[in-house]
Amino acid sequence: MADKTLNDLFLHQLKDTYFAENAILKALPPMMDAATSTDLKSALGVHLEETREQVKRLEEVFGLVDAKPEGVECKAILGIIAEGQEVMEEFAGSEALDAGIIAAAQAVEHYEITRYGTLLAWAEQLELDEAADLLKETLIEEENTDDILSDLAESSVNEDADED
Numbered sequence: 001m002a003d004k005t006l007n008d009l010f011l012h013q014l015k016d017t018y019f020a021e022n023a024i025l026k027a028l029p030p031m032m033d034a035a036t037s038t039d040l041k042s043a044l045g046v047h048l049e050e051t052r053e054q055v056k057r058l059e060e061v062f063g064l065v066d067a068k069p070e071g072v073e074c075k076a077i078l079g080i081i082a083e084g085q086e087v088m089e090e091f092a093g094s095e096a097l098d099a100g101i102i103a104a105a106q107a108v109e110h111y112e113i114t115r116y117g118t119l120l121a122w123a124e125q126l127e128l129d130e131a132a133d134l135l136k137e138t139l140i141e142e143e144n145t146d147d148i149l150s151d152l153a154e155s156s157v158n159e160d161a162d163e164d
């Protein structure tokens with residue numbers, strides 16, 4: 001145990017994030033289907049495409065550290081996704097559904113932002129410059145998605161949810 005290094009930690013978190021992204025790839029289409037706002041559907045659709053690229057970027061990072069892409073089960077993302085599913089079931093057919101979907105999607109984004117923030121800092125510390133560039137690209141996409149979802153909630157979806 002004592003000989004574990006920051007390199008090992010980086011690789012472990014890379015696997016965790018790879019598992020999470022793949023879980024998100026499966027979770028996004030049902031959220032898109034359930035959303036009633038066309039703007040929300042399309043925002044989730046754009047992020048689904050981005051997520052496919054993010055998975056590829058992680059595979060590139062694995063290559064840069066001479067590791068094969070593989071995941072380790074990320075219990076956190078499974079829990080966040082399961083809570084989103086609960087909300088979608090509980091609020092199906094209600095005015096408040098889209099607001100709940102945005103909240104669930106933002107919980108996912110915030111989880112990813114913390115993971116990519118850490119991976120980026122560790123890549124910089126380990127002087128993995130190319131990996132850092134790739135991770136930064138994804139981090140910016142996750143932050144943008146979070147901002148887009150906040151704008152959507154605050155400009156229309158929360159108000160629509162408040163109608164009775």
Ligand SMILES: [Fe+2]
Pocket residue numbers: 021024051054112142
């Ligand atoms: Fe992502």
